[in-house]
Amino acid sequence: MNAFIRNHIINTVCLVTILLIVVHNNHTMAVGSLDLVRKDFFSTNKSCYNHNFTMFIKQIVQNSTQYHHNFTSYIREVVKNNTRFNQNFTSYINELVKNSTKDVLLKMDSMKKDIMHLNKDEMIMAVIKSLQRDITKTSDDMKMVRVELATEIANEEDSVNRILTPIGVIQTSMEIMRETVKQMQQEVKKNMETIKSEYDNIQMICKTNIEKLKRNITEVIRNEIKDIEDNLERVITERAYKIEDKVDNLEMRIRSKVSPPLDCQGVLRNGNFKDGVYQIYPYNDPHVVKRVFCDMEGGKGWTTLLIRRPQVVQQNFQRTWVQYQSGFGTPTGEFWLGLDAIHGITQRHHQVLRIELQDWDGNIGWAEYQGMWIHSETELYRLHVGHYTGNVGDSLAYHNNQKFSTYDQDNDEWRIGNCATRYHGKGGFWYQRCGYTTPTGIYMEKTVNSSGIAWKKWNNTWMTLKKMVFKIRPE
Structure with a gap:
């Protein structure tokens, strides 16, 4: 072109x-x-x-x-x-x-x-x-x-x-x-609808969770308040008990100044909570004092009547009537409290008698009797014991309601002889026609002998024991 x-x-x-x-x-x-x-x-x-x-x-x-x-x-x-x-x-x-x-x-x-x-x-x-x-x-x-x-x-x-x-x-x-x-617009619209629905659901869930949280917080606060109230009540109660204990101790101390303790429970009331030897006044006479071993186990204040256990020099229990009346031995070794003291303690309140045993193999047993008490010398210190519990058998029931006998005063029911002199090592006790236990017998190594310390219902034998303790406390 x-x-x-x-x-x-x-x-x-x-x-x-x-x-x-x-x-x-x-x-x-x-x-x-x-x-x-x-x-x-x-x-x-x-x-x-x-x-x-x-x-x-x-x-x-x-x-x-x-x-x-x-x-x-x-x-x-x-x-x-x-x-x-x-x-x-x-x-x-x-x-x-x-x-x-x-x-x-x-x-x-x-x-x-x-x-x-x-x-x-x-x-x-x-x-x-x-x-x-x-x-x-x-x-x-x-x-x-x-x-x-x-x-x-x-x-x-x-x-x-x-x-x-x-x-x-x-x-x-x-x-x-x-x-x-x-x-994409349709998808965005759909997603927006989904997001709105999810947002509404989340908002509803949040609202529900907030309400639930409010209830939980309210419940927690209520529980905390209750715990605080309970703790406060417990603290107040504990402090009240402590105050009461202090008041009781104060009363016991005041009472001890006015009225000396009759037994180990009186010693306990005076604020003495450790095991040991204390002075008691079983005759209700401030001028007559007895030294005794007090077992404060569990705050019960046991008064020890009889102790038999190994010693370097064993105590002689072949004693006279008068000696069994007044008592003998040492509270930390082998010991007998005395019939008059036992009568003085038990005449005011019936007692729980607890007997603790140990054999030469290390086995330990026990027996308890409710309603224990003894008469005065007028009734020859007759023994009374009630219901038995324990794991060594009831050997003392045979001796219930019996008078006390010694080798120089025969009060048992055996007409042809004296149980204390013939069978049981001349130790004094509440014999019937002799009996099933010999707490005041002769201290022997492990052997079978009715003159030794024995509790026949335990294994149904006169096997001698290593240790035997009698102790009482008010019911």
């Missing part, structure tokens, strides 16, 4: 130049001949040529204009800010025109020189031939222009298609993106 425009401009300029030269030189004949030739040449073809060429050019221009307009509009719509192309294209056209004009001027100068050397006839023929050549060339150029235009149009269509194809892809992508965005 560019070659066609350039050639057309050159031919037109050449034709105009020739005419100007002819007119300038006042060659009337040549001009007339030229007019005749032109009239003759164009008489038949001028109208058709001019019309067809003009219509063709107009159609080309119109199509080009329409195409350029559509293409420009499309380019403007698709590719914005594309002014650089127009600037480059304008520069190119200006350069093309400039070069074409230069060629025409050079050709005109050459033709002018040639024409000046030709004669008139030759000039006319040359013009005619030149015009024929131009027409032929123009016709050829028009064919080439048609081909070039078709090629250019096809190329432009390909370019447009190449442009439209990515645009179509972009449009398709945009549709996909639009659909994706729409789906």
Whole structure:
């Protein structure tokens, strides 16, 4: 298309130049001949040529204009800010025109020189031939222009298609993106609804947990208050008990100043809580004192009546009636409290009698009797014991309600002899027809002998024992 425009401009300029030269030189004949030739040449073809060429050019221009307009509009719509192309294209056209004009001027100068050397006839023929050549060339150029235009149009269509194809892809992508965005919006909406539902559930759970926490805190506070109240009540009670104990101790001390202790429980009430030897006043006479071993086990205040156990020098229990009345031995060794003292203690309160035994193999046993007490000398210190509990058998029940006997005063029920002298090592005790226990017998190593210290109901034998203790406390 560019070659066609350039050639057309050159031919037109050449034709105009020739005419100007002819007119300038006042060659009337040549001009007339030229007019005749032109009239003759164009008489038949001028109208058709001019019309067809003009219509063709107009159609080309119109199509080009329409195409350029559509293409420009499309380019403007698709590719914005594309002014650089127009600037480059304008520069190119200006350069093309400039070069074409230069060629025409050079050709005109050459033709002018040639024409000046030709004669008139030759000039006319040359013009005619030149015009024929131009027409032929123009016709050829028009064919080439048609081909070039078709090629250019096809190329432009390909370019447009190449442009439209990515645009179509972009449009398709945009549709996909639009659909994706729409789906994402729906998903976001759905997620928002889910989040709102979850938020409502969480809010409800939090509200429930807060209410539960409030209840738990209230319950914890209530329990803490109750614990504090219980602890306070316990502390107050403990302190009250301590105060009562102190008051009791004070009372016992005051009482001890006014009334001396009758037994070990009285000693305990006076504030003495450790095992040991204490003074008691069993006759209720402040001038008659007995030293006795007090067993404060469990705060019970046991008064020891009889102790038999191993010693470097064993105590002799073959004693007279008077000695058994007053007592003998040492409270920390072997010991007998005395019948008068036992009567003095038991006449005020019935006692619990506890008997503790140990054999030579290390076995330990015990027996307890409720309601123990003895009469005075008038009744020969008759013994009374009640209900038995223990793990060594009831050997003392046979001696219940019996009078006390010694080797020098026979008060037992055995008519043909004295149990204290014949069978039981001359120790005093509450014998019936002798008996089943010999607490005051002779101290012996492990052997079977009724004269030794024995508790027959334990293993149903007269096996001698290593230790035996009698102790009492008020019921």
